[in-house]
Amino acid sequence: MNHPxxxxxxxxxxxxxxxxxxxxxxxxxxxxxxxxxAPMDATFFxxxxxxxxxxxxxxxxxxxxxxxxxxxxPERDSTPRLRAxxxxxxxxxVDRGPATVFGSSGGAVTAxxxxxxxxxxxxxxxxxxxPLNHVLDDPAARDAAVEDIxxxxxxxxxxxxxxxxxxxxxIPLSPDGESGEEPTEEPTEQDPQRVADxxxxxxxxxxxxxxWRPDVAALRDGPVRVVVGVGQDSAGQFCDLTSAALAxxxxxxxxxxxxxxxxxxxxxxxxxPRLREVLDGS
Numbered sequence: 001m002n003h004p005x006x007x008x009x010x011x012x013x014x015x016x017x018x019x020x021x022x023x024x025x026x027x028x029x030x031x032x033x034x035x036x037x038a039p040m041d042a043t044f045f046x047x048x049x050x051x052x053x054x055x056x057x058x059x060x061x062x063x064x065x066x067x068x069x070x071x072x073x074p075e076r077d078s079t080p081r082l083r084a085x086x087x088x089x090x091x092x093x094v095d096r097g098p099a100t101v102f103g104s105s106g107g108a109v110t111a112x113x114x115x116x117x118x119x120x121x122x123x124x125x126x127x128x129x130x131p132l133n134h135v136l137d138d139p140a141a142r143d144a145a146v147e148d149i150x151x152x153x154x155x156x157x158x159x160x161x162x163x164x165x166x167x168x169x170x171i172p173l174s175p176d177g178e179s180g181e182e183p184t185e186e187p188t189e190q191d192p193q194r195v196a197d198x199x200x201x202x203x204x205x206x207x208x209x210x211x212w213r214p215d216v217a218a219l220r221d222g223p224v225r226v227v228v229g230v231g232q233d234s235a236g237q238f239c240d241l242t243s244a245a246l247a248x249x250x251x252x253x254x255x256x257x258x259x260x261x262x263x264x265x266x267x268x269x270x271x272x273p274r275l276r277e278v279l280d281g282s
Contacts, residue, residue, distance in 0.1 A: 008050045014068075015093050017086060019076070023068035024061040024090055028053025032096040033279065035060050038083060038106025038209060039201035040265075041067040047268040052275070057096050061087070063110070065200045067193060078200070079208040080106075084113035091121045100279055104128040104264060105239070106209040108229075115224040116215050126278055127246070128229035129239035129261055131169075134213045135246045142168075146210050153202040161202060170237040171261075216249045226250060227278060233260035 011026045025042050027049050033056045035045040042060035049058040062069040064086055065078050087110060091099050101122050103111030108130035115125045133142035145168045153161035166173060219226050228250065230243040239261055247254045257263060257274050264271045 008053050010046075015090055017089055019073065020064045020069060020071045020086070022061060022064065022086055022090060024059060024094075025049070026094065027058045027060075028056050030056045031279075032057045032059065032091070032094070032099040034058075034087065034091065034099045034101045036063070036083075036087060036101060036103045036107035036110055038063045038078070038103075038110055039066055039197060039205055040105070040107065040262075041069075041197070043067070044262075044265050048264050048272060048275075051268055051272040056279075057094075059090065059094055059099065061090060063107070063205075065204060066197045074200075075204065077208050078205045080109045080113035080212045081117060083110040084117050087111075087114050088118035088121045098123040100124045100126070102126045102128065102275065102279075103130075105131060105261065106205065109209050109212050112214055112219060112226070113212065115222065115226060116218045119222055119224050122224050124225040124227065126227045126229055126255075126275075127243075128257065128264075129231065129234060129243055130228075130246060131210050131239055132212060132214065132242045132246060133210045135242055135249060143211060146207060150202055150207060153199075158198075168238065170241075214246065214249075220250045226252075227281075228252065228254050229257050229278070230254040231260040231263055232256050232258055233263070237261070 008027055013024055015022045015024065023042065033052055035049055035058060037044060041062035045060045049060050052058050063078065063083055065071050065074065098120070099122055101111040101114060103109070103125065108127035109132065111125045112127050112130060114122055133139045133146070136142060149161055149164045149168065152164055163173070228243050228247040230240055234240040243254050255278060258270050259267055
């Protein structure tokens with residue numbers, strides 16, 4: 001098992017792009033690895049980044065509109081292509097050569113969009129559980145479910161929106177109607193940034209992310225190695241189905257990682273060795 005040094009030096013910075021200011025963090029030395037999420041920001045990836053920084057340069061970032069990456073127009077929708085363009089600019093700014101990009105959930109969609117739009121910036125993409133409605137047989141029904149989730153949130157029923165989200169994701173609810181993924185009832189006092197990020201995800205990120213249609217031919221035949229990852233504990237969940245469907249379309253098999261959808265957050269030390277194995281294959 002790889003452990004981080006006693007202290008991992010983290011260099012933070014910002015990059016001004018056409019319509020936003022992007023926050024990013026750099027750790028370590030060695031081959032460049034980018035860890036990206038959506039809606040998860042850099043803070044969620046910090047423990048995993050520390051582990052990888054022993055022999056990699058690790059880039060993490062807050063996606064546009066979330067936490068420290070501020071858009072000029074806070075109501076602008078965040079599309080996978082916009083986030084891919086941002087990431088390409090960040091990779092060029094860091095200037096450590098082409099990257100291997102590990103993206104999870106919406107970040108996996110960002111990584112796939114990057115491979116299509118900016119293949120010169122990336123050597124390999126590890127797309128961990130991308131939530132793509134249009135790789136499944138029932139995209140219209142899936143799109144309608146997302147619209148219902150968004151409408152429920154917009155009506156002010158935040159708890160109801162989370163329940164519908166978890167049901168759509170096939171994530172089991174406990175008998176009291178809750179899941180370990182996100183609270184279905186709001187705490188008495190909420191962190192304003194968390195509330196803002198949650199709002200942005202529901203209203204400005206979820207729709208565009210789940211509706212993104214991958215260019216299968218470009219991903220399959222292009223210069224970027226594409227690995228589709230799935231958690232061993234995600235069997236039967238929405239992202240298990242989408243990962244399997246995407247891998248089949250690309251003519252590959254999903255690569256299994258330990259844990260579930262957010263295992264890299266819940267158990268980074270258990271997740272890192274498997275990710276290193278996949279990185280070594282890239």
